[in-house]
Amino acid sequence: MNNLTEWETREAESVGMRSDKLKELDNALNFQLGIINSVVVVRKGGIVFEKYFKGFGPQDIHDVTSVTQSIISALIGIAIDAGYIKSVDQKILDFFPEAASGASDLLKRSLTLKHLLTMTAPYAWKGSEPLDRLRRQKNWTMFILDMLGQKGKAGEFQYSLASAHLLSAIIKRSTGVSAREFANEHLFRPLGMREIPDQKMKSFSKDDVFGKNTTGWIKDPQDYNTGGWGLTLTPRDMARFGYLYVNRGKWDNKQIISENWIDESVAQHSEDYGYLWWLREDNGIATYIAAGIGGTYIYCIPEKELIVVIASKFDKMIIDRWELLEDYIIPAIIE
Structure with a gap:
């Protein structure tokens, strides 16, 4: 990708995709999957399919929920590359x-840090994470640290938004600036993404903490940006982030994230999990995924030079969108 400020839109056949299959995708989206707000498909650095629903458009932001964790993973890699953090x-x-x-x-x-990145740090809770208790704490990091290491064994996978939140706090403590400021300078601005504004936290009510009032990147009472959720991005900017990983950490011929970090991040460290990225393999095709509850995803398929972004209305249900790739998008690729 060279000197792209805005994404180029390309004809499907020019990047080796079948327009008739993408038309089938278009038709399918008209008749199902009602909470989807947008779908963006990028192949070989250009947008080949883009559709918005319910009044959303390319410049509208979405609460990306747990996709935030993959951004945190990238920031940890950048901080290590720059010498702020010694290693994982x-x-x-x-x-x-x-x-x-x-x-x-x-x-x-x-x-x-590796235990946090791979979700293999043990905590006092089993089953549901006590997020409602967390939001009522005056000091979130101390609450998490008090519960860290109390049950289970190190090395066993235990999905936890708290782990990503500790990593956000570590970014601030090691670099001297918040995850939001660090991301704006070292990730979002270099990629031509929207810079994230500071969001003043009026309170720590459910609506303030869990998404309905999110406009920038929410933060805890100590001003640490939430590491596990709480970031807003446009679908096109989500695609830029995915493209950065598919393009081996380079943007406009500049190395934004080291290739070593990309490789480490999408290697399997625990079952189907890298460094705050989900891993999937179907029919020999490896995919890594930034996933948010309710059906917000960045799918990255480097072998196909393909990125698929799906942004959905916030919903507590876990909704898998893989069928869209399996039925329409991957079959559209001309081998």
Whole structure:
């Protein structure tokens, strides 16, 4: 991609895709999947399909929910590349000396950033994460750190929004600026994405913390941006982020994220999981996925030079959109 400020729109056949299959996708979207707000398909650096619903358009932002975690993963990689963080093997408590002084627990002292990135850090809760309790705390990071390392074993997968939130706090503690500011300078601005404004938190009610009032990137009472959710992006900017990974960390011939970090991030560290990226393989095609609850996804298929973005209305249901790729988008590729 060369000097692109705006995405180029391209004819399907010019990038090796069948327009008739994409027409089938268009028709399918008209008759089903009612909570989808937008779909963007990028192949070989150009938009080949783009559709919006319910009054949304290319410049409208969406609460991307847990897709936020994959952004945090990228920021950790950039911070390591720049020397702010030593490595993924650095201990979590190195960044929280106030918690380390009271941590007699050998397991807690042994946990590293890699445990947070791979969702293999153990916590006191089992099953549902106590997010409603979390939002009522005056100090979210201390609440999370108190529960860290109390049950289970290090190395067992335990999905946790709290892990990504600790990583956001680590970004601020290591770089001196919030995850939002660090992202604007080192990721969003270099990619030509919308810069994320500061969002003043009026309160920590459910609507403020869990999405309905999100306009920028929400933050906790200590001004740490939420690491597990709470970021807003446009679908085109989600596609830019996906393209950066498919293009081996380069944008406009500049290395934004190191190739080593890309490789580490999408390698399998626990079952079907990398560094805050979900991994999938179907019919020999490897896909890595930034996934948000309710059906918001960035699908990256490097072998096909393909990125598919789906933004959906916030919904507590877990809705898999893979059928759209399987039935229409991947079959549209001309081999």
